[in-house]
Amino acid sequence: xxxxxxxxxxxxxxxxxxxxxxxxxxxxxxxxxxxxxxxxxxxxxxxxxxxxxxxxxxxxxxxxxxxxxxxxxxxxxxxxxxxxxxxxxxxxxxxxxxxxxxxxxxxxxxxxxxxxxxxxxxxxxxxxxxxxxxxxxxxxxxxxxxxxxxxxxxxxxxxxx
Numbered sequence: 796x797x798x799x800x801x802x803x804x805x806x807x808x809x810x811x812x813x814x815x816x817x818x819x820x821x822x823x824x825x826x827x828x829x830x831x832x833x834x835x836x837x838x839x840x841x842x843x844x845x846x847x848x849x850x851x852x853x854x855x856x857x858x859x860x861x862x863x864x865x866x867x868x869x870x871x872x873x874x875x876x877x878x879x880x881x882x883x884x885x886x887x888x889x890x891x892x893x894x895x896x897x898x899x900x901x902x903x904x905x906x907x908x909x910x911x912x913x914x915x916x917x918x919x920x921x922x923x924x925x926x927x928x929x930x931x932x933x934x935x936x937x938x939x940x941x942x943x944x945x946x947x948x949x950x951x952x953x954x955x956x
Contacts (some may be wrong), residue, residue, distance in 0.1 A: 820839070820914070
């Protein structure tokens with residue numbers, strides 16, 4: 796599926812191919828929550844990194860999140876969080892550990908995305924008290940990362956895509 800995305804101010808537009816476009820996973824870690832805003836979580840999906848095409852590349856900046864352990868700095872994340880330097884919109888994430896994958900943030904996608912029948916809530920151990928988890932029927936809950944990958948989830952729910 797070809798996905799089209801953009802930032803809020805329109806300086807950046809991008810396209811990417813995704814075989815795993817269902818935005819079923821909500822991440823409550825402090826990095827996603829603080830760089831994405833919203834309901835206290837971020838949603839990213841999986842796409843093919845080599846298929847990324849960007850218009851407005853000059854407006855794209857990269858953030859390497861500061862990793863913290865019990866309130867102290869623990870180094871920088873290797874993941875590159877791309878965002879629009881003009882309006883601050885989070886666009887996509889690339890990680891050198893998985894160079895073939897690109898994770899566009901669902902909030903930046905302009906194309907219609909297929910709906911998930913159930914949601915997987917991850918990194919709940921990092922959720923602040925003010926964030927209310929809207930748990931639906933069939934939703935899964937994890938304090939950290941689940942063992943099931945995005946690709947495995949899509950394979951298991953193939954009929955939904």
